[in-house]
Amino acid sequence: MAAAHGRLCVAAMPLPPRPAPRPLNPEIERLLFQIKVIKLDADGVLDGLDEEQFNWNPAPGQWSIAQCFDHLNVTNRFFLKNLKEAVASGRQTGRIDDGPYSYGWFSRWFFRMNEPPVKLKVKAPQRFVPAPRRSREQVVPEFMALHDDVSNLLRDASGLDLVRLKCPSPVVAWIKFNLGMTFWILTAHDRRHIYQARQVHAAPGFPRRSKTG
Secondary structure (H helix, E strand, O other): OEEEOOEEEOOOOOOOOOOOOOOOOHHHHHHHHHHHHHHHHHHHHHOOOOHHHHOOOOOOOOOOHHHHHHHHHHHHHHHHHHHHHHHHHHHHHOOEOOOOOOOOHHHHHHHHHHOOOOOOOOOOOHHHOOOOOOOHHHHHHHHHHHHHHHHHHHHHHOOEOOOOOEEEOOOOOOOEEEHHHHHHHHHHHHHHHHHHHHHHHOOOOOOOOOOOO
């Protein structure tokens, strides 16, 4: 150790070499952008809502904004579980392919079926039915956290073979989609119900924000 200009100088310790960060696959980059846009779109729908507005139903049997987002939380938990297992399997077995990827007609059709505005409506299976009422604190932070998890998982999936790796549907386990298309279907399903929530916001009779809200 030596003094220089009244200060102690310590010899720099050599650092171990660090591998260069792996560039993201272009399809993964597109999916990450979709997740970013979904979170921003959700922010726009949710901004300034009080609890009455958040839980208001436009008609009997029609979902509130809270129920739209609660349904997405329930569904995305199942999506994430299946996606994590598929990504882990791909890493363990070395299923690597940087693409470009091509998906089959059924996957593409199912993706389009979920895009808003939806023409073919189906009743949600019982385990995906949202609770009758939820607070913002119960729903919104989880929605954002789940999408952070999706973003992290997408980065983990970069470089994997997004076609040959399969992922079970959250609804019907024996239906399996390509790993990449499962991510795309998740984004379409998000957009479907965020669009539905926006329609609730615009529905006649939507309550004004309370003065105490």
